[in-house]
Amino acid sequence: MGIDARDRRNPHGGFSGGSMERPALVRLLADVQAGKIDIVIVYKVDRLTRSLNDFARIVDVFDAAGVSFVSVTQQFNTTTSMGRLTLNVLLSFAQFEREVIAERVRDKIAQSKAKGMWMGGPVPLGYDVIDRKLVPNAAEGATVVHIFQSYLALPSVMALMEQLKADGVVTKKQVMRDGSIRGGLPFVRGPLYHLLSNPIYIGQIRHRDRIHEGQHTAIIDRDLWEAVQAKRRSAIGSRRDRGNGGHASLLTGMIRDHADRPMSPSHAVKSGRRYRYYVSSTTGPAIEQSPCLRLPAPQLEESVINAIAGHLANAHTIAGLAQVDARMIQQRIHAADALRSILSAGRKKDVREALQAMNLLLEVRIDGIAASISRRRLVAMLDGVAPDNMDDGVRISIDIPTVPDQRGHNLKLVLASEGAGQRKVDRDLVALLRKAEAARQQLFTQAHAAHDRSTERIARLAFLAPDIVTAILDGRQPSELTCRKLMKMAAIPMDWKAQREALGFD
Template sequence: MTQKKRLRCAIYTRKSTEEGLDQAFNSLDAQREACAAYILSQKNEGWALLPALYDDGGFSGGSLERPALTRLLADIREGRVDVVVVYKVDRLTRSLNDFARIVDVFDKTGASFVSVTQQFNTTTSMGRLTLNVLLSFAQFEREVIGERIRDKIAQSKAKGMWMGGPVPLGYDIADRKLMPNAAEAKTVKNIFRRYLDLPSVMTLMEELRVDGIVTKLQTMRDGSVRGGQLFVRGPLYHLLSNPIYIGKIRHHSQLYDGQHEPIIDQALWDAVQDKLADAIGSRRERGNSHHTSLLTGMIRDHVDRPMSPSHATKQKRRYRYYVSSVASAVDGTPMKAPALRLAAAEIEQATIYATATLLADQQAILSLPQVDALTLRQRMNASEVMASTLAKEGKARVRQHLIALGLLVIVYPDRIDASISRRLLIAQLDGEAPDAIDDGFRVAIAISTRPERRGHNLRLVVGSRDQRQARIDPELVALLLKAEAARQKLFMGNDPSQSSDRAAERIARLAFLAPDIVAAILDGQQPKSLTPRRLMKQAAIPLDWKSQRKALGF
């Protein structure tokens, strides 16, 4: 009798919250017991349970950043695990994209995946189809839960309830409610009053630094300590503009009467807000004059040369660009890579749009390192506010936000890579000073590009053809109409003099353009380089449609 091959089985368990994990027999134990019983039932098939425990308690299924899952995938890659057993498929992940990445690891190592309550085999196409269907429902359930949480937060804030997050300086938490802290409330009042007596927030920040006044010190559920740091500009602006201090609760752009006591009276609050508004207006005017180029200092080319702002003037019109700086290699020899140039307005607008899109993407915010539910809610709200700010604020204010996020744009001859610092993003969302140590993790933002041919040269164009705004050129459309009329006259052959008219022949050739070229001109989607003058100068437009597209920049 042939002996069955020994299959090493690992059990993976997960629970989204930490509630109940301190019990003697919790949800993770129940999952593991069911999986162990199933493995035992397959003993005749050669299944054997590995002693290692892969338990993720208090981790969401919407992200792969889970310590036990990371260890499990590492063991699979090293060939230590043959079968992964879970209680239900959504214990492994609730995301279709993440599931595809996990299955890819399984395929490369020959490992398989089994759900105790939903028996599948990922090595078959039917098993994958069934899993994808179930994961679609799991992801749908997760999104519905998210919508319910957001609705509950909105309704609770409308009633004036504080919904968690970092506790503001001046308050403590008692029975999930904000209660004034007498000593800290005195500090907050002093900060507001001193701001009115000083010329700027920066001056106030320096005075607070000298006096040793720090942010609120908080002990988190996991025992870690946050806060207790000197005020920097961001948290100080947040404190001075936080309506919590006048007894209000903010939800997006709405303010509701809170259930907590105010610390600051309305007159002092109004005076501070008026001064802040005046300061922002003056800075915006100065910023727009000094920083006409939004990405200065944040954009480089593929050989690590800074791309500096430049401009050219043609017919009294000013065109702005970012151009690779003239630089030499370490040994002093000139770099052989040609300088790159990008239209400034296009790359700036595309960068703002891509960053705002990332901030508005709830999946991107959920993929950040896991935190407790209250902090997660605050991050979701803060990301929406930041996305709206980027879309509406002036250039100087947007530039400050991009710098605070650690934006980096790298331009290649055929693409653009852009990213922001995950560490700085978390600090902005949490309203705290960033960690001193940079972990090196960055979050990619998508800026679409495409190459466009201009004569014999290729240039990088920001934005896909679908995103480009229609630019219907009446002269080009009229030229097509003339071409069709000339073609008909030439084919009719009734006018001998017309047949010898070279101008008419040249125009008539335009009637034989490829249908997609004609459609693009009529829709205003032709390349910027295709002008009526250029089209007329193409005296010998080839009849081959492929050659036409190449000659005209399509």
């Protein structure tokens, strides 16, 4: 008979009783499964776990291995219904106690930070900890000031990162309790962004979304801090717009106003949020006679893409592009579906290239928007032929619904989500379908390799009915069908009719 008492001295302090990732518990369960233990004895049941769900899993392991469980100070017999009820009651109180203690700790931290006290964690560059208080480090403080000043002098955080690397500036070195050293590495983007936005350097303490006056001395003066934050706010959104390597504004070079002036991308920043627009050029002789127009870029881009995608979804329109046989028409319809998928859920770079290849032209008028694409270019794209630069002048009109506002010189776009019969493609759902197809191919091509469960779960979605996939690509799926719902479904029926019923298509 073996008795496991290795948790008695708690060699792994700091691990919560609400977790099963405690080293000693992991070893205990491994020994139980290996048949090395006959009985597990604890002082109290909450020494094993303080979670009802975790205890149920542990008991399953014990039962499978034929191991008994005894609590020295608590009398219960798990072989009877009353004993199991007693055990569940004890565990419920243990879990409640753990949660109450956690709430008290969180409240204590919040109250202490509200008083400006530093409550531990990684020591920021520029400070040392003496008697549990932050005290400025003169040498490191000079480095922090240098970083803030250099950011104002350089064009971006990336340039600042390269400059600090060349100067040999590294993150703060800290000696841990076990003697290991953390830090002392060149700065990368994440730590730099955190440093530049950390209010601790102006004598404040952040707790979640609140800022409190701290009890420590500031390193950065207010003027320098505000200048740095203003520069950071002005750059908000630029990285997001360039995130996939695409053009920030899809329609640049394709849009002109009623006075034949190019409409260029512009932006404004309000309350830390970036708003993009297309604005008429303010130069040229027509500026005095014709009012300038300004349209919100995201809404305009969405309306244009949805309108072209809707045009490509019309099989009769595709069939009427040119006189060809039925087989060629079918090929063009399939190619139009693929092109529509790129417009609806592709990367910005791919969407812009597709619009340019179709020679999209937009004219913004006082009473609406005239849009058109080249028929010759579109046919070449659908036939898989590289479109040349020639245009026979025959263009396909695309309807972009708009209504003028009360002043008569600005336009208010009717969004796709507001228009009758129009729907918005859920890009997350489309991306999930792409991941599912990639996962399916991975499972088939690497049949003998080990795969994680997430790959297998996602691969199931590659077997959805074709009409369900088409509806998702068109944005015609039920409003309650989301990525979360698909991923949470325990089993998706293989029968297509059952799929439609389960996902709300019938």
